[in-house]
Structures are given as structure tokens and as C-alpha cells.
Amino acid sequence: MIAKEHRQTVALQRFAEANAQLLEEIKSLDAREQAQQIQWAFEDQAQAQGLQAWELALELIAESPEALASMRLETHQEVAEALGLGWEEYCHFNELDPAAP
Numbered sequence: 001m002i003a004k005e006h007r008q009t010v011a012l013q014r015f016a017e018a019n020a021q022l023l024e025e026i027k028s029l030d031a032r033e034q035a036q037q038i039q040w041a042f043e044d045q046a047q048a049q050g051l052q053a054w055e056l057a058l059e060l061i062a063e064s065p066e067a068l069a070s071m072r073l074e075t076h077q078e079v080a081e082a083l084g085l086g087w088e089e090y091c092h093f094n095e096l097d098p099a100a101p
Contacts, residue, residue, distance in 0.1 A: 002061050007071075011057035015042050 002010050016023060016038045026037045046056035054075060062068035080090035091098040 007061055008054075008057055011060040012038055012042055014060045015045070015056075 012035075019041065022038065022041055026034045029037065042056065043053050046053045049056065051059075055072070058068055058071045058075070062071060076090070076094070076096065077087065080087055083090065085093070088098045090096075
């Protein structure tokens with residue numbers, strides 16, 4: 001499993017590798033501008049799929065459906081904790097099943 005601190009970077013790399021046309025379009029830009037264009041395209045793709053960028057990132061790096069479910073749950077639990085919400089309250093606000101593994 002990819003360490004949390006590297007998930008976004010790996011997801012962006014995989015996204016870029018899967019989008020040869022984007023890479024062709026931005027090849028004349030400097031590295032910083034290329035990274036920015038990739039980030040924007042990534043965010044646009046997430047939005048087009050009805051996802052948050054972090055959700056698309058997890059989908060791109062998950063090694064299995066079980067790993068994806070585990071990473072999603074972990075992220076939701078971290079957000080609930082950061083917001084100071086109980087798990088059931090957080091699940092209610094986000095239309096999640098509090099019993100889901």
C-alpha cells in the first residue's frame with residue numbers, strides 16, 4: 001500500500017500517464033506549469049465523475065476494491081475526528097453507513 005504522504009503524488013503520476021494527449025499538449029511548458037496543468041485536469045476529471053479529488057486519487061492508487069474501501073473509510077474517519085464529530089453524526093451528514101467496514 002502506498003504511504004499516505006505519497007498518495008496524491010502517485011495518483012497524479014498515474015493520471016498523467018493515462019492521459020497521453022494532455023502530456024502532449026503541455027510538453028512545451030516548464031515543469032511547474034506542467035504540474036499545475038495536470039493538477040487542474042485531475043480536479044476537472046474528478047468533478048466530471050462526481051467525485052472529490054481525494055476520492056479519485058484513492059481510486060487511482062487502490063490495488064483492490066478492498067483497499068479502496070479501507071482507504072476511503074480511513075479518510076472519512078480522519079475527517080470526522082478533525083471536525084470533532086462523532087462517527088455516527090459524521091456518517092449522517094455525509095450519507096454514509098456507520099456500520100460499513
